[in-house]
Amino acid sequence: xxxxxxxxxxxxxxxxxxxxxxxxxxxxxxxxxxxxxxxxxxxxxxxxxxxxxxxxxxxxxxxxxxxxxxxxxxxxxxxxxxxxxxxxxxxxxxxxxxxxxxxxxxxxxxxxxxxxxxxxxxxxxxxxxxxxxxxxxxxxxxxxxxxxxxxxxxxxxxxxxxxxxxxxxxxxxxxxxxxxxxxxxxxxxxxxxxxxxxxxxxxxxxxxxxxxxxxxxxxxxxxxxxxxxxxxxxxxxxxxxxxxxxxxxxxxxxxxxxxxxxxxxxxxxxxxxxxxxxxxxxxxxxxxxxxxxxxxxxxxxxxxxxxxxxxxxxxxxxxxxxxxxxxxxxxxxxxxxxxxxxxxxxxxxxxxxxxxxxxxxxxxxxxxxxxxxxxxxxxxxxxxxxxxxxxxxxxxxxxxxxxxxxxxxxxxxxx
Amino acid sequence: xxxxxxxxxxxxxxxxxxxxxxxxxxxxxxxxxxxxxxxxxxxxxxxxxxxxxxxxxxxxxxxxxxxxxxxxxxxxxxxxxxxxxxxxxxxxxxxxxxxxxxxxxxxxxxxxxxxxxxxxxxxxxxxxxxxxxxxxxxxxxxxxxxxxxxxxxxxxxxxxxxxxxxxxxxxxxxxxxxxxxxxxxxxxxxxxxxxxxxxxxxxxxxxxxxxxxxxxxxxxxxxxxxxxxxxxxxxxxxxxxxxxxxxxxxxxxxxxxxxxxxxxxxxxxxxxxxxxxxxxxxxxxxxxxxxxxxxxxxxxxxxxxxxxxxxxxxxxxxxxxxxxxxxxxxxxxxxxxxxxxxxxxxxxxxxxxxxxxxxxxxxxxxxxxxxxxxxxxxxxxxxxxxxxxxxxxxxxxxxxxxxxxxxxxxxxxxx
Numbered sequence: 001x002x003x004x005x006x007x008x009x010x011x012x013x014x015x016x017x018x019x020x021x022x023x024x025x026x027x028x029x030x031x032x033x034x035x036x037x038x039x040x041x042x043x044x045x046x047x048x049x050x051x052x053x054x055x056x057x058x059x060x061x062x063x064x065x066x067x068x069x070x071x072x073x074x075x076x077x078x079x080x081x082x083x084x085x086x087x088x089x090x091x092x093x094x095x096x097x098x099x100x101x102x103x104x105x106x107x108x109x110x111x112x113x114x115x116x117x118x119x120x121x122x123x124x125x126x127x128x129x130x131x132x133x134x135x136x137x138x139x140x141x142x143x144x145x146x147x148x149x150x151x152x153x154x155x156x157x158x159x160x161x162x163x164x165x166x167x168x169x170x171x172x173x174x175x176x177x178x179x180x181x182x183x184x185x186x187x188x189x190x191x192x193x194x195x196x197x198x199x200x201x202x203x204x205x206x207x208x209x210x211x212x213x214x215x216x217x218x219x220x221x222x223x224x225x226x227x228x229x230x231x232x233x234x235x236x237x238x239x240x241x242x243x244x245x246x247x248x249x250x251x252x253x254x255x256x257x258x259x260x261x262x263x264x265x266x267x268x269x270x271x272x273x274x275x276x277x278x279x280x281x282x283x284x285x286x287x288x289x290x291x292x293x294x295x296x297x298x299x300x301x302x303x304x305x306x307x308x309x310x311x312x313x314x315x316x317x318x319x320x321x322x323x324x325x326x327x328x329x330x331x332x333x334x335x336x337x338x339x340x341x342x343x344x345x346x347x348x349x350x351x352x353x354x355x356x357x358x359x360x361x362x363x364x365x366x367x368x369x370x371x372x373x374x375x376x377x378x379x380x381x382x383x384x385x386x387x388x389x390x391x392x393x394x395x396x397x398x399x400x401x402x403x404x405x406x407x408x409x410x411x412x413x414x415x
Numbered sequence: 416x417x418x419x420x421x422x423x424x425x426x427x428x429x430x431x432x433x434x435x436x437x438x439x440x441x442x443x444x445x446x447x448x449x450x451x452x453x454x455x456x457x458x459x460x461x462x463x464x465x466x467x468x469x470x471x472x473x474x475x476x477x478x479x480x481x482x483x484x485x486x487x488x489x490x491x492x493x494x495x496x497x498x499x500x501x502x503x504x505x506x507x508x509x510x511x512x513x514x515x516x517x518x519x520x521x522x523x524x525x526x527x528x529x530x531x532x533x534x535x536x537x538x539x540x541x542x543x544x545x546x547x548x549x550x551x552x553x554x555x556x557x558x559x560x561x562x563x564x565x566x567x568x569x570x571x572x573x574x575x576x577x578x579x580x581x582x583x584x585x586x587x588x589x590x591x592x593x594x595x596x597x598x599x600x601x602x603x604x605x606x607x608x609x610x611x612x613x614x615x616x617x618x619x620x621x622x623x624x625x626x627x628x629x630x631x632x633x634x635x636x637x638x639x640x641x642x643x644x645x646x647x648x649x650x651x652x653x654x655x656x657x658x659x660x661x662x663x664x665x666x667x668x669x670x671x672x673x674x675x676x677x678x679x680x681x682x683x684x685x686x687x688x689x690x691x692x693x694x695x696x697x698x699x700x701x702x703x704x705x706x707x708x709x710x711x712x713x714x715x716x717x718x719x720x721x722x723x724x725x726x727x728x729x730x731x732x733x734x735x736x737x738x739x740x741x742x743x744x745x746x747x748x749x750x751x752x753x754x755x756x757x758x759x760x761x762x763x764x765x766x767x768x769x770x771x772x773x774x775x776x777x778x779x780x781x782x783x784x785x786x787x788x789x790x791x792x793x794x795x796x797x798x799x800x801x802x803x804x805x806x807x808x809x810x811x812x813x814x815x816x817x818x819x820x821x822x823x824x825x826x827x828x829x830x
Contacts, residue, residue, distance in 0.1 A: 059753030061761040091749045093762060093777035126746025127779050317732070321826035331541025334506045338474030346476040347508060362508035364542050403826070404819040410733055411740035411818070 010284035010292050010380065010400070011164040018151045018169050021180050022205040023047035023245025026150030027142040028157040031134045034086030034124055039157035041135065043142040044081040044201065045111060050245045052078035052119065053213035055221050057238035064089045064096030064130075065120040066239060068104070072116055076210030078243050079113030082120050082139075083158045083199060085186075089122035089130040102132040110139030121199050121239045123160055123186065151203075155184035158199055161409060162186050166200075166281040170270040175263050177253035179206040181270055185278040187285070198225060200240045200278055206267060207246035207255045215259035216268055217242045224275035227307070227397045228283050229314050242271075283398045288405030291323055292381045298394045299387040305342040306395035309388065312340035320402035326377040328353045330364075337386060348389025353377065425699035425707050425795065425815070426579040433566045433584050436595050437620040438462035438660025441565030442557040443572040446549045449501030449539055456550065457572040458557040459496040459616065460526060465660045467493035467534065468628035470636050472653035479504045479511030479545075480535040481654060483519070487531055491625030493658050494528030497535050497554075498573045498614060500601075504537040504545040517547040525554030536614050536654045538601065539575055566618075570599035573614055576824060577601050581615075581696040585685040590678050592668035594621040596685055600693040602700070613640060615655045615693055621682060622661035622670045630674035631683055632657045639690035642722070642812045643698050657686075698813045703820030706738055707796050713809045714802040720757040721810035724803065727755035735817035741792040743768045745779075752801060763804025768792065 024046050028039040054073050056066050082103060089096050100122075104115045111118075122130060155165035166185040171178055187198035217240065225240055249255060256264060284292055295314045300306035313319055316336040322329035330351045337344050347362035354376040357365045376382075382401075439461050443454040469488050471481050497518060504511050515537075519530045526533075537545060570580035581600040586593055602613035632655065640655055664670060671679060699707055710729045715721035728734055731751040737744035745766045752759050762777035769791040772780045791797075797816075 057753075058756065059750070060756065060759040061749050061753030061764070088746075091746060091761065091764075091774065091777060091779075095778070126749055127774065317821070318825055321822050324822065325826035327826075331503075331506060334476050334541055335474070338472075338476030341473070341475065344475040346506065349476070349506075359506065359542065362506060363510070364506075402822065404822045406732070407736050407739065407817065407819045407822060411736035411742075 007163045008285045009290055012281065012284070015152060015165070015167055016169050018167055018182050019171070019180055020148035021182050021203045021245065022247035023050065024203045024243070025146035025148050026154040027146040028150065028153045029138050029142055031084065031138050033084050033130070033134060039153065040086045041082065041084045041138065042154040042157040043107070043139060043146065044154065044203070045143065045146050046079055046081070046243055047245045047247060048079065050078045050243050051076060051208060051210040051213055052241060052243050053210055053217045054239065054241040055218060059238070061091065063122060064092060064100045065122050067097060068100045069119050069121070069239065069241070072119060075116055077117050078119055079117040080107055080111050080119070081201060081241070081243070082107050082118065084122050085158050085160050086124040087122055087128055087130045088124050088126045090126045092127065092129050095129050099130045099132040103135055106132065106135050107139050110143050119241060123158065123199055151182055151184060155186070158184070158186045160186065161287060162285050164285060166278055166285070168274045168277040168281070170274050172266040172270045174206055174248070174256065174267055175252075175254040177248055177251055179204055179248045179253055179267065181267070181274055183274050183278050185282055187282040198238050198240070198282055200225065202242045202271070202274065204242070204244050205247040206244050207249040207253055208244045208264070209255075209257045212256055212259040212261070212264070213242050213244055216264070216271060220272045220275050223272065224279040227395075228279045229311060229397065229399045280398060283400050286400035287409045288403040288407070289400030290380070290403055291401040293323060293399045293401065294381070294383045294396065295399065296383070296385040296394065296396050297388065298385065299389045299391055300393040300395070301343045301391040303393045303395060305391075306393045307397065308342050309337055309340040309344070309386070310395045310397040312336045313384065313386065314397050314399035317402055320399065323377070323382055324401035324403045326374070328358055328373045328377050330358045333384065333386060334359070337388065343390050344388050345390050350387040350389065352385040354383055422578045423700045424705055427696065427699070430567060430580070430582055431584050433582055433597050434586070434595050435563035436597050436618045436660065437662030438465065439618045439658070440561035440563050441569040442561040443565065443568045444553050444557055446499065446553050448499050448545070448549060454568065454572040455501045456497065456499045456553060457569040458522070458554060458561065459569065459618070460558065460561050461493055461495065461658055462660045462662060463494065465493045465658050466491055466623060466625040466628055467656060467658050468625055468632045469654065469656040470633060474653070476506065478537060479507060479515040480537050482512060483515045484534050484536070484654065484656070487534060490531055492532050493534055494532040495522055495526050495534070496616060496656070496658070497522050497533065499537050500573050500575050501539040502537055502543055502545045503539050503541045505541045507542065507544050510544050514545045514547040518550055521547065521550050522554050525558050534656060538573065538614055566597055566599060570601070573599070573601045575601065576702060577700050579700060581693055581700070583689045583692040583696070585689050587681040587685045589621055589663070589671065589682055590669035592663055592666055594619055594663045594668055594682065596682070596689055598689050598693050600697055602697040613653050613655070613697055615640065617657045617686070617689065619657070619659050620662040621659050622664040622668055623659045623679070624670075624672045627671055627674040627676070627679070628657050628659055631679070631686060635687045635690050638687065639694040643694045643814065695813060698815050701815035702824045703818040703822070704815030705795070705818055706816040708738060708814045708816065709796070709798045709811065710814065711798070711800040711809065711811050712803065713800065714804045714806055715808040715810070716758045716806040718808045718810060720806075721808045722812065723757050724752055724755040724759070724801070725810045725812040727751045728799065728801065729812050729814035732817055735814065738792070738797055739816035739818045741789070743773055743788045743792050745773045748799065748801060749774070752803065758805050759803050760805050765802040765804065767800040769798055
């Protein structure tokens, strides 16, 4: 896959300082999986007793590491996470699972953790066998160098076509005690609902049991990573995991065993915001993007209908190319609403670009100021709002525009 | 919408001679709806008693002419067809339906046909009111000039971003008597299943009742116009109609009243082939296309599953950009199979480009000749075949590649 040199114009202007999460250490190395002259493997080491939760791609052809993680997650415990870029270890048959197991075994030897508590992910080319023997000897030095401060470097090591590392942090109180939540993510193309080509890992020192983590994560992903799309294509490798070391218990944080525990109120909000932040960063690194687009659907018959219509808009090549062309082409929005197949009443539909209503009651809004809208469309952020007019349900999804650069990144190469 | 000057590289090298269909006459004119210096309205006049059938967009926001036609089709009779380009008369509210009615009334005055037997279509920009008064006086000269030989010109008059007119013809026997089937189509973008941004009209002199025509058309569209996609976007205006003047009865052709009549055997086959030909021509004029792609899915659990997987492949931007880049990137095909959400077994999947099997049993085919495949990918036609390995159902769909030119056509303009 072509590596673009320039950083996305929608990249954050600066990275937050990531405070250490007690109980987690990071290290990265260049194992030479595919890329040269850059790190391509990261190891996260976690304290004994770390609780784990995860959600994975709904692809019917998942990668070997996804199969591996799903099976290991039943135990709810994690000691190490190994992520490599350059090779997805997907569609690699039985060899793929063997190489995943082999990777875990090498990591287990180096870290002393049981293989059942080692989680894996691979991202990069599909269909090429992963040669796990390249990790031999690498993990020992990773363990030796692991540091609580290595998280930004870890975010860099898992990049593929990403143009910037994606990180986020939050600090909240549980039972009056400060806990930290840090997250990293990667993803730029093959990004669609039901998890994107996307890896994201969130670490906290809060003492929260695996089942409670899982319940929170499964809920939070709906409004964040499952509400973004770059190109409607779903990866075989999508993985989002949440690890809680529990180290804050030593400072008096209460142990939480259920997701409904009221002391989680602040934590839950911070987790939602952090996942949304990371998901937005993935969209902001959408291949070839120049505009960040928020699509809001209101007045739908059900929440599912609202989301379906929102994605029909966000995935429409004609809507996305119009936005790239800085044209408030609401006719294409009507088209996308119509094709979603959900209940809609053409003569009740209203459409806004930014704060300007461009269409309502099945007609162009006669009073709208074209000059104002044209100026708005030149901006970097486009808010597109549609009121379907048939119910009370809403949805919000995020996408980017579709430019020639997307085609260049995904078509102008020879593999 | 930008008009591209060049003709699609996938355009047919020549047009067939269209024999006259007894009982139909065509005329075209430049009514100045939007375009200048080109014809933008066509009239087809049909003999009294002409039987009509039609299928229309499944968009929940259909255009006013689609609403008009659906209501008129209940009578099963047609005397005239009016199609304009330049304005879709879609999302134009009550005014839209008024202007459709007004158009029919002007046409009725000029042709002497009842308004209830006049069918309409409009294609072009969405959301602009259509000024039907532009047709005043135009229809009289159309009626005066209508000729059985005007069909190729009619195909030209309904073009929007099309780079070539789409026509097809067939001649078959019913009860030993020759009958003719001629068809025209338009469409280049906003092309997706459930009818594309696509208008197509088929005329025959065979004496077949409306109900039988409808049954044949509804069936035939599944494997033709409902099996193509350019960009996954569904238009508000898609219309396919089949008119039978019955003029061949004067030459002894038997009157057919049911679609199951055995004497329709040849006709039915010819209709299927003609619709497929026109549908392929639409794909071959796909905006910015350089390659014609046939996607065959075998071994699926059901016909619906096969078609869903086939469209997941045919609509995948990553598959389509890879084909544009002449890369046999079967990893992206695996991704598309996985995202379709239908039953699949990663370890039974097999994939072919042309006659070369590139992957099987969940692995790259170790014996495949990369040089041969690379050469194949440089061709103009790409056959992509996938065996899912879980059942016996098959589907075939057609699409084109996704190039920067598509973005240019749909993004590089100001409206």
